[in-house]
Amino acid sequence: MIQAIFRYIRGYVKIRIQGYSPERFLNLCRYHQILIWGLTPRANAYEMYLTLDGFRKLRPIIRKTHTKVVLLERYGLPFFIRKHRKRKAFLTGAVICIGLLFFYSSYIWDIHFEGNDKWTDQTLLEFLDTKEVCPGMPKSKVDCSQIVKDIRAQYDDIVWVSASMDGSRLRIQIKENEDTFREEGAEGEQKAPFKETPQKPDGVEGQPVNGSETLPPTDLVASQDGVITSIITRSGVPKVHVGDAVKKGDLLVSGRVEVLNDAAEVIGYQYQQSDADIFADTQMAYEDQIPLTYQKKTYDPYEQRRLWYIRLGPFRVSAGTLSHDFPKWEKYTEEHQLRLGENFYLPVDYGMICIKSYQTKEKKYPKQKIQEILTKNFEHFSKEMEEKGIQICENSVKIHVYENSAIASGTLYLNQKITETAETEILTIERNEQDESNGSDG
């Protein structure tokens, strides 16, 4: 294949030789290193393919062997160019095409993200846009290491970033910290103030060392009533045991560590941020109410209006109509933006607006359906709890059907994390002064 391409580029010819001794012609070609291929015998003659360079060297051989050479066909780029040499517009077009290809390939036309689950492509694109990284920017202005640094500085839970250029595509690979997903609700708000701190990524891990000086000390208190089932304390002094019943607001882990002297007297306190996993059995009331009737919508496929449109900047071209006199109707809008590749959006939108007419009719759920809906809702609720890390150990939920509504209600017995942070009370010790005065006296 490659050989065929090279032959095409350099050009080759098909010739027929005839004469007294064509074999001698072949042997002389071989001797003069002229490449011959596709040699076929024809009545008293041979046909073969030769390179253009080889063909130019044939004259002395022809004279020597007294053979007659007929040029049958010409193939390849040199002949193609010669044939079309008068087509100036074609040539100019080809040159411009190649030039534009070179020119446009020096720009970034697409930004591709990989490995992002939590942060959507759109969010990351908008962020990069603020850093002046967007599709259509020249490649020479792309600083991959700066992009990596910016993303790391902005998003705490992106633990690894790599930016590279694949042709005219900027590829950004991301590794997110999956552990932060679960605790997002509780910790998301806390983390925000630290985002803008000028600390570099390599200094992030150093916080606990000097944390007692910079961060205010905290206790952990119970966020709701329950019976403790497990305690794992990482820092602070636990004040409860497994099996203890606690009420909302009770102190679970204290951030104040007592410093004792030899006589087991408190001579001072050290403060720190408490950190512990404390799980407790808790209870929760569950209630889900649905009406027995519902409004059923019936759409009329003939009673609808549609409008298609294309919008280019401020100009809009549309077809169809939206004028109607339906008593009840729904409006659907579908809009797409034209884009090149994945993320290079062009200022052209197209879409469709549809207005559908409908009639409503009150209907009653059958008993089985009510049970099905309430069960489904409860299953959905259980799943949500599980995703939050709350375990449902037992439940006493029952379905009651009344005249106008149906209710699923009961108590859920849960096992969940019940810690909540609270500021530690700072205590001062008065005895210190007495001790010191005694010491000075003695």
Place this chain on the structure above:
Amino acid sequence: MDHERENEGLKSRLASAVGMPKDVVLGAAVVTLLGDSEVCIENYRGIIEYTECLIRVQAKGKQIRLQGRHLQIEYYTNDEMKITGTICSLEFCK
């Protein structure tokens, strides 16, 4: 003539003793057959005759006679030639 034959014999024995390839020392033709559809000949002198059913190739001291049907020379270079078609027989003759 006898002297030449003697010389060849000596060379052949020498090549066997030293373990050198005979195509290099003696200039013997290397014929590679691939089934009955393809032949590769190296170390030859030239073509003597070429038709669709017979190809005679001159090698050092001997002629290679190839008979078959629809014989075609795929390529023909200074080192090697490749013949395709249906090969019926291959002979070496003086």
